[in-house]
Amino acid sequence: MSSLMDAVRAGRTAEVVGLLDELTDAERRPLFAELKALRKELRAAPWDADSRRAYPPLYVAGVACQTGAAAVAAWIAAADMRWSRTSPALLLRILGDRDPKWLADVTQRLAQRPVGSGVPYELMAGLVRLSGCPVPTTDAYVRGWLGHIGATWRREDTVLGRLRQDPYLPQLVAALFETDDIGGLLGWLAGDGPNSWFGALTQLAAEGALDRGAMVDACVSRLLRGGSAADHRAFLHLLKDLSLTADEQRERTADWLALASDGVSSVASHAQSVLGALALEGELTTCKLAEMSDAVLFRPEKKLVRAQLVLLGKVLARDAFAAQELLPVVAQAFRHEDSDVQERALKLVERHLKKVKGTEVPAELALAAEELIPGLQARAAHTLGNVPRTEPPVTYEEILPPAPQPARLTPAPVSATEVAEEVGAAMESEPGVAGFERALDGLVRHAYQDRDALLEALAPVLARRWWNEPENGYRTETRFGRTDFAVSDADDGLDLLLATLRGRVHLGTLHAFVQHGSTARECVHSPLARAFEARLWEVAHRMQTDPLPFLLSTPTWSTGLLEPDELVDRLDEYRRLGARVAAADFAQALLRVRREDRAAAAQAARRAAALGTREGSRLARWLTHQGPGLPADRRRTAGERILLECGELPELQEDFPVEFRPLGRPVSVYRERWHCYHWSDDIRQHWLALLPERRELVALRMLRDLSSVAVDDDRGAAGCLPQLAESGGAAGEAVHLCLAYGLGARHPEDRLAAVDALLTLAARGQLDAARLGADLGQLVRRGAVKPLRLAESARTAAATGANATIWGMLRHTLPVLLAELATNDSGASARGLGDLLAVAAECAERSGARGELPHLAQTAQRRGSSRLVSQARRLRSALALDVAA
Incomplete structure (x- = not known):
């Protein structure tokens, strides 16, 4: 029918609907071929006013002229039809006279489409009403329902009021608990106030419109199942709002034990509080409490471990007969990585040890005390008797990963x-x-x-x-x-x-x-x-x-280094072919050729000179030069940053093309720093390959970028640090400053790259731990590096076995910070310093470090038992231990 197609192309949707109403299904079906052809035409056409105008009537006509449920559902959900902006009410009018079973089929097919298909919830809900089919509980339908209830009400409506009017409320609420990653949407829509989903569901459960027991079971099951952080927050919030009675809590003891053992931190904390309340009321057996404690004390979250020790202390104070079963469990905390936790556990054992005298428990506790840090082992020996050692102490041996x-x-x-x-x-x-x-x-x-x-x-x-x-x-x-x-x-x-x-x-x-x-x-x-x-x-x-027949500058090694004999062979081949050498390619080859091996360089220089070409003579002079030099540098500060400037390097300007000469020019902190378009993190490894025996020059120019990962919380710039550590040449002040900023980076992946670089330099014997430690002290003091981030990096490096290396670094960092603390006793000065002291103490204990650390005694003599003070005392004790102990 030409009039229908003319109306579709002209964008006259109302006219198209009127024409379709006059046709039977049999008359509509032959028209679909023309509609399909028009759709193909519009796909290839530019996205202009004509195509935008034609889509709405084409969308409607395509739905009306097809009789297969699968075909209609595919047409409605098609990606190119999303722009039609056709109202669901109009589609429902078009489809309203179809058979209910057929409509039910279309409904289910649309509901099973991915959420990204953009099928309107109002259309699916309208088809459910027209067909009388069971309400779908698919991901797309449930999310659409959530959005409809929570985001489209009139101002006088509420979530609670809309839910009360929903005929499918029980089925859809039950589906909420089976839908993955729904928690974020559940918490976002309508917020967290009196008109929230949580409040509405709790009220409906109290009124009996929803089965409260089933909701409690569903919440607990969902938390046990795991999922995203948003899901945990949402269903834990709902569970707390349902305010379980003591009987309901007691009935789910096994669930709380499982959540306390394996749940995410927030969920485990709630389960711990429920079990703790039951234990203090005598509703949790000593055996179950021991089972719970055995699991919780192995968790990495210090807050949970400390709370569990407090609970055990309360139970032991109330029930003397529980000590025989619970004290060995307390001793499990002796192996916790946090020394504060170990000390708390030891205090608890000391307080209740008399309750188990005459039993085998003290011997068991003494055996477990082997896991304590050295300072606490001496204290445990005084309390428990001799703490046995299964083997004599051995001389510490540093373990570093092999250099790449x-x-x-x-x-x-x-x-x-x-x-x-x-x-x-x-x-x-x-x-x-x-x-x-x-x-x-x-x-x-x-x-x-x-x-x-x-x-x-x-x-x-x-x-x-x-x-x-x-x-x-x-x-x-x-x-x-x-x-x-x-x-x-x-x-x-x-x-x-x-x-x-x-x-x-x-x-x-x-x-x-x-x-x-x-x-x-x-x-x-x-x-x-x-x-x-x-x-x-x-x-x-x-x-x-x-x-060019080939490139002279292609490196021999992945670092960018080029072997001199290989370059001579290439120049000889160029001479044989009569090929003209490209200036920039040859300049890059000179910058890459290995010169640190003086014997190999001298031998290759003789071969190069014998070629009798200008490039051969230039290579011979370059190879016999005294080797890579470094310009004089000086430190400058810019806000929180410590940066470097350097002077001129003439050898990189003589006989080099114009575009290479700036490599040897001075570097200024304040000049040529704006309008930078070098945003790619990946390019830095190629810059390092430009000068594979002069990484200090490259590090100088990348220093501000590296500082941004710590100062500005940028991401990704520290990814080049492992390549910087693997590169050649002296590892001087610039390399160590780059590494220092990386160790204090905001993002874990940047800190991990810095740790890799640190271990590589150490394994290659190129790490100046004193220089790095002093730099870190100054950067922390200036606020460029946060102590907590540095502590995390140091702990990660030490965990590989590099305890002496990390202690060698921190022994030069800590005096700067402890001196600052002595003169500026503010919370900001001390924040995170306790964690840094903890890493230093552990490294000193493991490596057997001894000696004085400036300003440590003054910190250790402070009153109180804060982490800062306790870890200062621990480090002081470790450094003062008798070597023969």
């Missing part, structure tokens, strides 16, 4: 197909230095050997690149040597080469960059970025004009 070894790059792919596969993989995920350099060298080699075959193999990769869209193109216009495209990371570099191969980059653009260099705004990273970028633009230019 760089991986040798495998040869470039031999076929164009393999190159395409590697390039595609590199652009789909971060390939690291090795993957990027292999892909880069493969593109250069095969562009030289057979450009057409390479392009054919790359076709699937090129088809997915944004610049290869016909309507977009890779529009880089040349104007005074400027381009609208910056190579800010490895992906951009590969894109540049691929676009060049595809003919999407103007030769004038490439020539302008090679001649005039980068025109990007300067920042502290610019020297690194310009050197990285220059080689890639030069390679792209040579691909168009004079392809």
